[in-house]
Amino acid sequence: MGQKLHDHDGGKRKLKVELTSTHSNPLLGRKEVQFRVLDSKITPSRSQIRIQVAAALQAELDQVYVREIITKSGTRQTSGLLHIYEDPEEARKIEPKYVLQRNKAAIPEGKKEE
DSSP states (O other), X not given: OOEEOOOBOTTTOOBEEEEEEEEEETTTTEEEEEEEEESOSSOOOHHHHHHHHHHHTTOOGGGXXXXXXXXXXXXXXXXXXXXXXXXXXXXXXXXXXXXXXXHHTTSOTTOOOO
């Protein structure tokens, strides 16, 4: 089905993330990726998702922007959408300000986005 990614504990708990679909959008210079987090007791943070997907797809954190995270009520399954840009400057031009702010806040301490 989807591409399985390695487990990542982010210093707290392990996540099992699966990429369910990847669509290349050359006009905007990005990949649009749908993902699913399995067996998570709580909704994972944007930071955890960004770090894991960036590491698995060999992208820098400033190229990865989580657009939405949805956890269905009564389940332990979270799904979402993220964009991976070829050029971080294009991301800053295209993504809405609220998405940039949410993802800026998701950068872990000790790491700085330029």
